[in-house]
Amino acid sequence: MTMRRLTTRPDEMIFRIGTGAFALLLILIVGGIAFELGRQSASSIEKFGWQFWQTDIWDPVAIEFGARPFIWGTLYSSILALLISTPIALGIAIFISELSPEWLRKPLVFLTELLAAVPSIVYGLWGIFILVPVVRQVELNTPSWLKSTPFFSGPPLGVGMLSAAIVLSIMVIPFTSSVAREVLKAVPQAQREGAYALGATRWEAIRMALFYARTGIVGAIMLGFGRALGETMAVTMVIGNNPQISTSLYAPQYTMAAVLANEFAEATGDIYLSALVEIGLVLFVMTLIINTLSRLLIWSMARQKRPRLRRAAVQEAGQPA
Amino acid sequence: MMRDRWRRALSHGVLIFSGAAVVLALIPLILILFYVVTRGITALNLDFFRNMPAPVGEPGGGMANAIFGSLIVTGLGSLFAIPIGVIAGVYAAEYRGTRFAAATRFAADTLNGVPSIVIGVFAYGIAVLPFKHFSALAGGLALGIMMIPLIMRTTEELLLLVPSSLREGALALGATRGRAVFTVVLPAALPGIVTGILLALARIAGETAPLIFTSFNNRFWSTSVSHPISTLTVQVFTYAISPYEDWHRQAWAGALVLVTIVSLCSVFARMATARMERLHRGA
Numbered sequence: 277m278t279m280r281r282l283t284t285r286p287d288e289m290i291f292r293i294g295t296g297a298f299a300l301l302l303i304l305i306v307g308g309i310a311f312e313l314g315r316q317s318a319s320s321i322e323k324f325g326w327q328f329w330q331t332d333i334w335d336p337v338a339i340e341f342g343a344r345p346f347i348w349g350t351l352y353s354s355i356l357a358l359l360i361s362t363p364i365a366l367g368i369a370i371f372i373s374e375l376s377p378e379w380l381r382k383p384l385v386f387l388t389e390l391l392a393a394v395p396s397i398v399y400g401l402w403g404i405f406i407l408v409p410v411v412r413q414v415e416l417n418t419p420s421w422l423k424s425t426p427f428f429s430g431p432p433l434g435v436g437m438l439s440a441a442i443v444l445s446i447m448v449i450p451f452t453s454s455v456a457r458e459v460l461k462a463v464p465q466a467q468r469e470g471a472y473a474l475g476a477t478r479w480e481a482i483r484m485a486l487f488y489a490r491t492g493i494v495g496a497i498m499l500g501f502g503r504a505l506g507e508t509m510a511v512t513m514v515i516g517n518n519p520q521i522s523t524s525l526y527a528p529q530y531t532m533a534a535v536l537a538n539e540f541a542e543a544t545g546d547i548y549l550s551a552l553v554e555i556g557l558v559l560f561v562m563t564l565i566i567n568t569l570s571r572l573l574i575w576s577m578a579r580q581k582r583p584r585l586r587r588a589a590v591q592e593a594g595q596p597a
Numbered sequence: 598m599m600r601d602r603w604r605r606a607l608s609h610g611v612l613i614f615s616g617a618a619v620v621l622a623l624i625p626l627i628l629i630l631f632y633v634v635t636r637g638i639t640a641l642n643l644d645f646f647r648n649m650p651a652p653v654g655e656p657g658g659g660m661a662n663a664i665f666g667s668l669i670v671t672g673l674g675s676l677f678a679i680p681i682g683v684i685a686g687v688y689a690a691e692y693r694g695t696r697f698a699a700a701t702r703f704a705a706d707t708l709n710g711v712p713s714i715v716i717g718v719f720a721y722g723i724a725v726l727p728f729k730h731f732s733a734l735a736g737g738l739a740l741g742i743m744m745i746p747l748i749m750r751t752t753e754e755l756l757l758l759v760p761s762s763l764r765e766g767a768l769a770l771g772a773t774r775g776r777a778v779f780t781v782v783l784p785a786a787l788p789g790i791v792t793g794i795l796l797a798l799a800r801i802a803g804e805t806a807p808l809i810f811t812s813f814n815n816r817f818w819s820t821s822v823s824h825p826i827s828t829l830t831v832q833v834f835t836y837a838i839s840p841y842e843d844w845h846r847q848a849w850a851g852a853l854v855l856v857t858i859v860s861l862c863s864v865f866a867r868m869a870t871a872r873m874e875r876l877h878r879g880a
Contacts, residue, residue: 285773287773287774287775288773288774288775290775291773291774291775291778292688292691292692294684294775295684295685295687295688295691296688296692296697298680298681298684298685298688299684299685299688299689299697299698299701300701301681301685301745302681302685302701302704302705302708302745302746302749303700303701303704305704305708305742305745306704306707306708306711308719308723309711309715309716309719312719312722312723313715313718313719313722315722316718316722363614363618364618364621364622365618365622366618367614367615367616367617367618367619367621368615368618368619368622370611370615371615371616371618371619372619374615375612375615375616384619387623387626388622390626391622391625391626393799393859393860393863394626394629394803394856394859395802395803395804395805395830395855395856395859396803396804396805396806397803397805397830397833397834397837397852397855398629398633398803398852398855398856399629400834400837401633401833401837401848401849401852402628402629402632402633404837404838405632405837405845406628406632446622446625449622453622477604477605477607477608478608478612479607479608479610479611479612480604480608482611502710505712506711506712506713506714506715507712508712508713508714508805508806509805509806509834513834513837513838533712533714533806536714536717536718536806537714537806537809540717540718540721540809540810541731541809541810541813552718553718553722556714556715556718559712559714559715560711560712560715563710563711563712563715564707564710564711567706567707567710568707571706
């Protein structure tokens with residue numbers, strides 16, 4: 277009764293509507309992004325249809341636009357990055373939450389978060405001048421039996437899929453590991469004690485904790501995937517920017533984000549611009565789906581376990597620092 | 598017996614692996630910081646901050662205009678992102694249980710996950726295309742959009758740390774809800790809001806992708822918000838992929854400045870959070 281009276285008071289209504297209008301802005305911005313990308317890419321969608329994602333020739337001069345190499349490059353580089361980063365990120369999460377002595381915990385959390393704070397452009401700079409020459413050396417010294425496989429063929433350029441996957445994996449590690457750490461923290465201590473009581477070794481107890489936390493762990497990995505898909509500068513600087521579909525790690529390739537970074541400012545002609553926006557639209561939808569799924573998984577884990585986690589996980593999901 | 602030994606060996610193996618994973622992740626971090634500091638510091642001098650870029654191919658020159666431009670673009674972004682983020686955060690904290698607050702929170706988390714390059718495409722569509730030229734304002738718009746969700750979520754989280762007795766006291770004295778929030782609760786949460794702003798700044802200070810085709814670049818000193826403007830990050834990018842030795846040197850110097858700014862923002866944010874917690878945790 278009191279609550280009802282309170283909410284119908286005029287000054288209360290003004291406050292609610294006034295602050296609510298600002299909150300509404302956030303929804304409008306997200307809606308606006310979707311609408312604007314859809315509107316700008318309409319002419320490209322209309323002109324090329326599904327053909328756009330099924331052909332490989334990207335030739336703005338001849339007004340030929342096939343975006344398959346970009347989606348290939350984005351998916352291939354992100355999946356490779358996950359293959360490298362996931363075991364490392366989970367290892368870090370296990371070490372910090374299960375094994376590390378108390379005094380070491382905080383510094384380690386700080387250091388892994390620092391990895392997320394380094395700007396993408398700095399990763400790119402480091403990639404070009406430090407990592408790429410090292411990768412080139414490795415490529416030069418690849419034994420010939422390995423070079424005949426489809427994964428290691430091609431000239432040793434240094435720039436290419438391998439460099440991109442390495443840089444991406446470093447950038448993704450802090451996101452996956454911080455959420456995985458929070459999720460592991462939410463596993464009840466009794467779970468581990470029970471395992472030990474049954475004679476489990478340390479790893480077996482940890483494996484049970486991982487199994488208990490599996491939804492959250494999958495959410496953490498997907499969060500990293502979402503980050504990798506949209507990562508732009510560092511990848512643009514080391515992947516070689518060549519629109520081709522190749523399984524070779526040594527081949528210079530291209531990603532959706534990279535083609536936007538390189539060509540958008542110079543795109544002449546409406547259809548060229550529209551084609552680029554369509555790539556942006558698809559990138560937007562892909563990350564939207566992956567991030568939403570990831571958040572739902574982390575949430576569902578958090579809701580059934582400890583309320584404390586929900587806040588922490590959501591915060592980490594958004595921001596590294 | 599054999600089985601037990603195997604189980605124990607496996608356990609040790611995994612534990613060693615997890616320790617190795619920590620080391621493995623710290624190696625690139627140390628390498629990156631090492632190269633940024635050593636290469637940056639040798640290239641960093643007063644000229645870097647004071648001089649304009651030298652003509653193409655000529656050695657020397659600095660990034661004075663880019664540093665100024667970064668301040669302008671970041672300032673423009675903060676100008677609209679801070680009020681929107683803070684007030685939306687107030688709403689989400691005050692009406693925590695409502696469906697609309699949940700929808701806003703969802704929108705904020707979604708916005709947070711949108712790749713920065715896509716936000717750049719959006720800003721291009723609404724602030725560059727209609728006016729037919731790149732502008733500092735469009736860059737500020739892109740960065741501001743990236744700041745809003747972060748500021749909102751931190752404001753919301755930290756408003757909840759303010760003890761309810763403060764608000765109840767104000768309400769009991771006859772204050773309206775708006776007055777209680779804006780004159781009592783919000784000031785008490787000020788360190789928390791500062792944290793949110795600093796975290797948002799730390800995140801966007803190093804952003805390059807959304808600026809390439811919004812604020813673009815400019816070789817000259819520009820103070821106009823409706824013209825293209827140079828920024829530190831775009832300048833580092835341009836120099837890094839150029840063929841000139843001296844520009845590479847300056848790119849490292851720029852990277853060092855960026856890493857320093859981002860670290861300072863993070864450290865101050867941490868200090869503000871600690872202060873906030875000292876103030877209210879015990880209460």
